Amino acid sequence: MPEPMIELDLTAPWEPGESAGPPPNRRRARRVAGAGIVAVVAAGVLTAAGPARADTPVFALDYQVTGVHLAGGRVFAGRYKPAGAGQELEALDARTGRLLWSLPMEQHEYLRSVTAGVVVLVQERGAPEDGVTDLAxxxxxxxxxxxxxxxxxxxxxxxxxxxxxxVTGGTRDARTVVVTELADDGGGIRNQPPEQREQHLLALDERTGAPAWRIDVPKGNLLSFEFGGSWEVLRSMAExxxxxxxxxxDPRDxxxxxxxxLDWSGAASWFDVSGGEVVVYPVGAVGGDVYDRVSGRxxxxxxxxxxxxxxxxxxxGLYxxxxxxxxxxxDQRTGQTRWRVQQYNSILGLTEHAMIMTVWEPPDLAPGPIAAVDTRTGRPTTVLEGWFAIQPSGAGVLVWKPVGQREAVLARLDPATGRVQVFGRPQDWFGRPECVAEGDTLACVAVGGLTVWRLP
Incomplete structure (x- = not known):
């Protein structure tokens, strides 16, 4: 039986509905952009964001925007100054668009992360791939x-x-990595040796810069980090x-x-910890070995x-x-294949029994389908065609769709109501936007223009 497929016609004029219903209770999870979508695409009801909400942005900056962050009710936008005078960082009120402050940014300086209390700027030193920066x-x-x-x-x-x-001395030691060394039987690329150096880790108070704790990791030891819903938020670390x-x-102290x-010794390229299993990728081998964390076998x-x-x-239980x-x-314990799904190769989110997936495509191609895939069988249970997925942290699965040549539609797939809620109609969108969200605010940059929206 083919899966149900839903295509929403947005060519007719949009009118607000009577009620948008109550907001859903959302659950955040590791490396998950949002919660359930199955009921949404199954029902496929297109509604307004509510009679009190217009489908126009709260405010907009028309040009020269290079990137955007949200935190603490503020929008932080990087912008080029007029007449090629460099870049600056602007902080704006997310409700009104009022400029709160601005500061100049140096060459090769960019905004790394923001919180309600601080803004973290980094400036590259040397080659970008080294990852060595000055921090302000x-x-x-x-x-x-x-x-x-x-x-x-x-x-x-x-x-x-x-x-x-x-980074001792301000730079990293030069190293050459061979990434084309094949196994003797031609069966894949061998795991490459990691950079050999001592690592000196410091946890600094974000307001004062004072060290809270320090760890010196000997040369040869490897570190692995687990992050929360945001790739900046550290949840745990292992050595x-x-x-x-x-x-x-414990990252707190x-x-x-x-x-x-583990029943292993030697040199590893990298490793990863997931619950009761540990994956080690030995140097010179192809692939990785999965170990039981408790017994070590x-x-x-x-x-x-x-x-x-x-x-x-x-x-x-699944890799x-x-x-x-x-x-x-x-299967994490046995390595046996549980299922295989064709076409879908990008995971957007996770519900109780489904993975929300889409098809990774280069930015210049048409949108791939978005599907709810049963985690027990790998079968797509519902499919939504013709929409691009947005993955801002913590705001659920948001989507957008071009309508005509210069207009688009922003919508939210709401698992609580089973509706696709339209909340915005951007103008002059070309290409794919870069979007972030916090609470009920969404900020998107498209072709140098910033628009800020209120989420339903």
């Missing part, structure tokens, strides 16, 4: 500089602190030694909270010649591997 932290309310630090690598933030790595000792660390020992070996990256947790033609889900 400003007050989010006034723009005043609070503190700065040179030659660091910013790893993330948590609980009012910024985790950095000090693996060449002897196979796995140390779980850096202390070791749990120690396990090796469970199974994985390699896939067509994969985009390593094994990634996508649902409870997912994406390739050009689709996604394969494998």
């Amino acid at each position: 932290v400003h007050d989010a309310a006034t723009g005043a500089r609070l503190w700065q630090r040179t030659a660091v690598r910013v790893l993330g933030r948590f609980g009012g602190r910024v985790l950095i790595e000090e 693996l030694t060449p002897a196979g000792e796995l140390r779980q660390r 850096g202390t070791v909270t749990k120690t396990d020992r 090796r469970l199974w070996h994985w390699q896939d010649l067509g994969h985009f990256g390593g094994l990634g947790t996508c649902a409870p 997912c591997v994406q390739d050009q033609d689709g996604t394969t889900a494998v």
Whole structure:
């Protein structure tokens, strides 16, 4: 039986509905852009955002915008100054668009992250791929500089602190990585050796820059980080030694909270921890080995010649591997293939029994379908065609669709009401926008123009 497919006709004039219904209760999850969509695409009801909400932006900046962040009811926009005079950062009130403050930005300086209290700016030192920057932290309310630090690598933030790595001497040692070394049987690219250096980690108070704790990681040990809904928000960290000792660390104070020992030793390219399993990618090997965290024993070996990256947790008990033609889900404990779905190779979100997926395509191509895929069977249960997905952190699965040549429609797939709610009609959108969201505010940059919207 073919899955239900829904195509919404937006060529007719849009009129507000009588009621948008109550807002849904949303659940945030690791690496998930939003919650359920299955009921939404199944019902396929197109509604207005409510009679009190217009489908025009709260405010807009017409040109020269390079990027946007949201935090604490403020919009932070990077902009080019007139007549080629460099860039500046502007802070605006998210409700009114009123300019609160601005400050000049240096060459190769960019906004790394924002919170309700601080703005984190970094300026590249040397080659961008080195990741070495100078760090400057400003007050989010006034723009005043609070503190700065040179030659660091910013790893993330948590609980009012910024985790950095000090780079000794201000640069990293030069290294050459061979990425085309094939296994003897031609069965894939071998895992490359990591950069060998001591790592000096500092957790700094975001307001003062004062160190809260410090860890010195010996050369040869590897670190792995788990992030929350935002890739900036650090949830946990682990350390693996060449002897196979796995140390779980609390990012609040850096202390070791749990120690396990894997039945492995040697050099690893990288590793990843997911619940009760640990994946180690040994240097010189193809693929990775999955270990039981408690007993330390090796469970199974994985390699896939067509994969985009390593094994990634996508649902409870499942690793997912994406390739050009689709996604394969494998059992974390046994390595057996649970299911394979063709075409869909990008995961947007997770509900109780479904993964919300789409098709990764280059920016100049038409939108791929958005599907709710049953995590137990891999079968697409509902499909929505003709919409681009937006993945701002914490605001659910938002979508947009071109209407004509110069107009678009912004909508929200609402799992609580089973409706596709239209809340905006942007004008002069070309290409794909860059969007972020916080609370009931969405900010999008398209072709240098910024529009700020109120979410339903």
